Structure formats: C-alpha cells, structure tokens
Amino acid sequence: MKHLLSLLFFCAMFPFSSSAQENESQFKQQFIYAMTFQMDSLDSKKQTETMELLTNGSHSVFQSLEKGFRDSVNLVKRKEKADYDVRNDASFRGKLKPINSLYSIFRTDNHFRVLDAFSLGMRSDNYQYYEEEIVLDWKLTGKQDSLLGLPVQQATTEFGGRTWEAWFTPEIPIGAGPYKFHGLPGLIVKIKDSQDFWTFTLTDMKQDINRQVALPTGLPKTVAKTDKLAFFKGRNDYFLNRTIIDEAAGNIIVGTPEGRQQSIDWDKKYAKSQNNWIEKFQ
Structure with missing residues (x-):
C-alpha cells in the first residue's frame, strides 16, 4: 500500500493534461467504488454497481x-471507423455488462458538467446535458478511524436533500470523491447518507492507466441542453408515462386496449418504486 501511495503522490504532482484532440483528455489515476443503493425507500432490497473515478x-x-x-x-475505434459501436462488435459479444447508471459527471474545481439519460424512447443513449456549480459545506467531526489500511477522518455535509457522512484520507491528497462529492483535503474513501440508502465505498485504486476520455464539448445535436431541475422532472414524468410517451413518439406499438392499459399501470407502479434517487427534488 505504501508503494502505491507513493506512486499516487507522484502522479498528483502533474497538472491535468489535454491530448492533441481538443475534445479529449488524459487521466492516469483511477479509483474504483462500490455504489450500493436502495431505489425504493419502502423496499429494503439494495443494488450494487461498480463505479470509477478518474482524476488529475x-x-x-x-x-x-x-x-x-x-x-x-x-x-x-472511432478514430478508424466513425460509426463504430462496441455493442455491435462480435469480439465483445457476451463480454459487455449491463449499465444501470447512465450518467458521466465531469468536474473542474467546483464546476460540473453532467451527461445523463433516462432511456427516453426505449434507448439508453439519448442523453441530456446540464451544468451546475457545487460548493459543499463540510464539517470535520474530529473522529478518526482506519479503512483499507488507510488513516481516515470523518466529515459531514448536506447535499441533494440528504445528510452525508464521509471518511477521507489525507494520505492521498486528492480533493475528489464519488458522484459530485469533492472539496475535502484528501480522497473520499467512504461516504453514505444518514438513512443508509446510498453508500459509496472505495475498493481499488490504480495509477498510470493512460485513459483517454471524450469531454462533453462540441456535443452533437442529439444531446439536448437542459437544466438540472428540468432533467429530474423530465425523468420522473417519463417513468410515470413511459408507454404514452413512447407510443406517441412511434417507438412502440401496443397491440390491444387491454395491453395498453396494463402497460400504463405498470409504468405507474415502476415510477412509484423509483422514489429514492440520490438527489431529491420537489
């Protein structure tokens, strides 16, 4: 662990670097988090998804x-073939895993650019885009512990309608963390909300990975610019009225009146079960 930390410190000394392509950036540090969450506040069943934090x-x-x-x-691959899509590549058949969290969150200091989608029109690639400034008011509690062999300190904050408890390590002086959490004097190793609905736990870290990432600049016209509240409300409305919206857009054909009503009823039931998003909205 000490050897890995020394490598991380070495990488952290270098500034964020842009590649020759103005719409790409290179990242050398990767932190893996297990995101455990409960989408229905009335159902204790939880899901887990593996997430990554790339930082410079x-x-x-x-x-x-x-x-x-x-x-x-x-x-x-698209540098060689413009319309390449890994989903259509036979060499990756059976190797791709489902994606439940469709967003990518790009941060520069306190400024966030978020690409997100809610499967509009039965597709997972119909993205929308919004920007926001976030400054978190962290309060250090003075509590200390050890996680993953790292000394950690506790801090709390309010965000997205929830109270959050974070454990960060000054041993890795990176003011970043999972989701939109940032601004502590060290990497966030674990963070959870006070009701234990959402938890992010660091599970692995790698350095010198040489990842090229496309930035949300020069976005195609298919990516609609919106604002955060409009996106949240649009997502909720879509889940409530998915059958009606997709039918009107010509994306689905419902065979019978009975089948249509069953589909509409299922939409409302599903929307009711999606009541516990990480950020609450009114």
Whole structure:
C-alpha cells in the first residue's frame, strides 16, 4: 500500500493534461467504488454497481466502470471507423455488462458538467446535458478511524436533500470523491447518507492507466441542453408515462386496449418504486 501511495503522490504532482484532440483528455489515476443503493425507500432490497473515478488534479470524471470501458473503446475505434459501436462488435459479444447508471459527471474545481439519460424512447443513449456549480459545506467531526489500511477522518455535509457522512484520507491528497462529492483535503474513501440508502465505498485504486476520455464539448445535436431541475422532472414524468410517451413518439406499438392499459399501470407502479434517487427534488 505504501508503494502505491507513493506512486499516487507522484502522479498528483502533474497538472491535468489535454491530448492533441481538443475534445479529449488524459487521466492516469483511477479509483474504483462500490455504489450500493436502495431505489425504493419502502423496499429494503439494495443494488450494487461498480463505479470509477478518474482524476488529475482538480479535474475528474465519475461514471460506471462498464460505461467508462465502452466509451473508451468507442473513442479509440472511432478514430478508424466513425460509426463504430462496441455493442455491435462480435469480439465483445457476451463480454459487455449491463449499465444501470447512465450518467458521466465531469468536474473542474467546483464546476460540473453532467451527461445523463433516462432511456427516453426505449434507448439508453439519448442523453441530456446540464451544468451546475457545487460548493459543499463540510464539517470535520474530529473522529478518526482506519479503512483499507488507510488513516481516515470523518466529515459531514448536506447535499441533494440528504445528510452525508464521509471518511477521507489525507494520505492521498486528492480533493475528489464519488458522484459530485469533492472539496475535502484528501480522497473520499467512504461516504453514505444518514438513512443508509446510498453508500459509496472505495475498493481499488490504480495509477498510470493512460485513459483517454471524450469531454462533453462540441456535443452533437442529439444531446439536448437542459437544466438540472428540468432533467429530474423530465425523468420522473417519463417513468410515470413511459408507454404514452413512447407510443406517441412511434417507438412502440401496443397491440390491444387491454395491453395498453396494463402497460400504463405498470409504468405507474415502476415510477412509484423509483422514489429514492440520490438527489431529491420537489
């Protein structure tokens, strides 16, 4: 662990670097987190997804590990073939895993650019884009502990309608963490909300990975610019009325009136079960 930490300190000395492609950036540090969450506040069943944090100084990207893998393969392959899609590549058949968290969160200091989707039109690649400034008011509690063999300190903050408890390590002087959490004097090793609905736990870290990541600049017209509240409300409305919206867009055909009503009823039941997103909204 000490050898790994010394390598991480060495990498942290170098500033964020841009590649020759103005819409790409290179990241050398990767931190893997297990994201455990309960989407229905009335159902104790929890899910876990593996996420990655790529960082270079004050810049970071947070997304699912699988999404990061697919995007990286596409980025490289599309330089040779513009319409390449890893999902259609026979050499990857059976190797791709499902992606539940569709977002990619790009941070520069306190500024966030978020690409996210809610499967609009029965597709997982119909993205929207919003920006926001986030300054978290962290309070150090003075509590100390050890996680993953690292000395950690406790801090709390309010964000997204929840109270959060974080454990960070000054041993890795990177002011970043999972999701949109940042601003502590050390990497966040673990963070959870006070009701234990959402938890992020560091499980692995790698250095010198040489990852090229496409930045959300020069976005295609298919990516709609929106704002955060509009996106949250649009997602909720889509889940409530998915059948009606997809039918109107010509993405589905419902065979019978009875089948249509069953589908509408299922939408409302599903939307009710998706009541515990990481950020609450009114």
